[in-house]
Amino acid sequence: MHAIDVTPKVWDRLQSVRRDGACFCCGQFTTAERAALQIYGPVARRDLGPLTIAQIGQSLDGRVATASGDARDVSGPEGLAHLHRLRALVDGVIIGVKTALHDNPRLTVRLCSGDNPARIVIDPRGRLPDDAPVLKPCGARRIIIQAVDRERSAGVEVLRLTAANGRLDPQQILTGLHGMGLNSLLVEGGGLTITGFLEAGLLDRLQVSIAPLIIGAGPQGLTTMTPVQTLSQALRPETRVFGLGSDIVFDCAFGDMAVSANTPMHRPPLVSAAC
C-alpha cells in the first residue's frame, strides 16, 4: 500500500497536468508525494481521450449509509478531501437522482483548490425539485439528464434522452455529455448509478474508498443486476492500493486504462523516470 501526501507542490503539478498536459513523472518528489501523483495523475491526464471514473466511499462492511438513510459521512476527513480532489480534476460529476434527493449534495470543490466541475444529475422521470442544492448557481454548468419533457430553471441545461423500460443507456449518457464538451467524468454515486456504468463496461477506473467503521445494515456500495455465478467469473481489475490516512482507496483500472494510463509513467513501483 502506498501512503499519499498531497503537498502544494503535488497539487500544482496535477493542475498543470490537467490544464497544460504536463507530465507527472519528472521532478524531485518524496515517495508519498509520488504516490499522490500516481493516484491522481491518471484522472488529471487529458491526452488519452475521454475518461470515466467512479468513486464510492463505503464502510468496512460495504455499506454506504445506515438503514435509516444517514450517509453523511461514511468517509473520513481524508476520504472526503480525496473526493473533492477528484471533483477538481474532472470536467463533470454525475450522480443519480436518489443521491440528489437523499443527500442534498452540492458537488462543489471546497476541501481543496480548483474549479467546480459541471454538476450532472440523472433524473429520468424529472423528480428533482428546481430548488435542490445541486442546481443552485455556483459558476459551473448544471445539467439534468431526463427522459421526460420537463422545463428547468434558467441556466440549467437538459440532456433529453429516450428511456427503455425506464432505463437510460449509459453509453448514450456519455456520448451526450461528450457532445456537450465534458470529456472527463466522475460518477459519484450512488451504487445504482455506478453499477449501471460498470455493467455497461464504460468505467475506465473505479475507486472504492474504505473507511474504518462498521454500520451493520443499510444500502451496499455496489450490487450488480447481473451477478456472476462463480468466483472465476468475477471482475478482477488491475488494482493499486493507496493509504489516505483515515481511509484506504482501492484504485481499479479497466480495459485499455489498465494498460495505457498506468504505463509507462504510472505503473508501480513508484520510481521517478524521465519522460
Ligand SMILES: NC(=O)c1ccc[n+]([C@@H]2O[C@H](COP(=O)([O-])OP(=O)(O)OC[C@H]3O[C@@H](n4cnc5c(N)ncnc54)[C@H](OP(=O)(O)O)[C@@H]3O)[C@@H](O)[C@H]2O)c1
Ligand atoms: N458513500 C458514497 O460514496 C455515496 C455516494 C453517493 C450516494 N450514496 C448513498 O447512496 C444512496 C443512493 O444511491 P442509490 O444507488 O440508491 O441511487 P442513485 O444511484 O443515487 O440514484 C439511482 C436513480 O438514478 C436514476 N438513474 C441512474 N442511472 C440511471 C440510468 N442508467 N437509467 C435510468 N435512471 C437512472 C434512477 O432514477 P429513478 O428512480 O427516478 O428511475 C435511479 O433509480 C443514498 O443512501 C446515498 O446517501 C453514498
